Amino acid sequence: MKKNVYELKYRYHTGSVAWVLHRLSGLALILYLVLHIWVISNLNNPAGFNKVMAFLNEPLFKLLELGLWGVIIYHAINGLRVILVDFFGGSKNQKKLFWGVVVVGIVVFIAGAVPFIGNLK
Amino acid sequence: MNIKFVPGDSGMRRWFFQRITGIFLVVLLLVHFTIMHFIGTGETTYQTVASRLASPLWKTFDLAFLVFALYHGLAGLWVVVDDYVHKDGWRIFIYSLIVLGGALLLALGALTIITFSPQMLTTVKM
Numbered sequence: 548m549k550k551n552v553y554e555l556k557y558r559y560h561t562g563s564v565a566w567v568l569h570r571l572s573g574l575a576l577i578l579y580l581v582l583h584i585w586v587i588s589n590l591n592n593p594a595g596f597n598k599v600m601a602f603l604n605e606p607l608f609k610l611l612e613l614g615l616w617g618v619i620i621y622h623a624i625n626g627l628r629v630i631l632v633d634f635f636g637g638s639k640n641q642k643k644l645f646w647g648v649v650v651v652g653i654v655v656f657i658a659g660a661v662p663f664i665g666n667l668k
Numbered sequence: 669m670n671i672k673f674v675p676g677d678s679g680m681r682r683w684f685f686q687r688i689t690g691i692f693l694v695v696l697l698l699v700h701f702t703i704m705h706f707i708g709t710g711e712t713t714y715q716t717v718a719s720r721l722a723s724p725l726w727k728t729f730d731l732a733f734l735v736f737a738l739y740h741g742l743a744g745l746w747v748v749v750d751d752y753v754h755k756d757g758w759r760i761f762i763y764s765l766i767v768l769g770g771a772l773l774l775a776l777g778a779l780t781i782i783t784f785s786p787q788m789l790t791t792v793k794m
């Protein structure tokens with residue numbers, strides 16, 4: 548077989564795990580965005596919109612929404628870490644930064660999850 | 669063929685805008701989630717959405733959100749395709765889908781926001 552010079556090699560360090568998770572979370576978010584734009588386009592039909600929203604108010608979707616919050620928090624805070632590393636020479640503190648992401652992420656996730664769950668009926 | 673089909677530039681501009689739009693998205697998403705899920709009843713109905721979207725300010729906010737999120741997400745997808753798809757034909761095909769799909773989603777989303785005007789609900793019968 549011909550050697551593929553573009554082949555990617557994976558090795559598992561905190562950095563590469565963070566990268567894979569960032570990629571997967573980004574892809575999940577774009578998939579969500581497509582569905583979201585489509586669902587919200589129901590706004591031209593008030594009764595239809597309320598029907599769809601009542602359906603999406605089911606516990607299963609509420610749970611998925613909380614999951615979405617988690618995915619967003621990871622992608623957002625890890626994205627900010629990437630930006631720090633790229634623009635502000637954070638590469639010396641790579642590992643510390645990653646664990647910072649984990650801690651800040653958990654705190655922000657909980658800060659959002661508490662009112663979110665409190666709002667459930 | 670060893671030359672890969674990479675339209676436009678080296679990706680430097682995309683790399684840069686990915687970071688700029690990312691920073692904007694943090695703010696936009698936090699406002700969005702706070703309004704939709706953290707304060708108020710947490711329930712989305714036509715009435716609650718309409719009361720905001722009637723205002724030009726919210727229309728502007730939502731339009732900016734739409735443009736930034738679509739750009740950032742699709743530019744991200746572009747990079748992923750760049751990494752895993754190596755055949756010229758497939759690249760041209762998938763890049764075309766991204767551009768076409770992006771244009772359609774932008775049109776659908778922008779029309780939803782711009783043309784929105786609150787309607788009376790007809791569910792209440794007297």
Ligand code: HEM
Nearest residue numbers: 570573574576577580623626627690693694741744745747
């Ligand atoms: C909340 C704020 C966000 C921030 C700070 C952010 C930041 C970033 C950054 C810095 C990258 C580049 C990663 C790299 O070059 O290694 C990236 C990639 C990406 N983002 Fe975001 N992002 C955010 C929101 C979103 C949203 C809402 C979506 C979906 C619509 C999204 C989808 C993607 C995708 C698909 C990639 C490409 C992944 C890859 O190349 O591995 N992001 N993001």
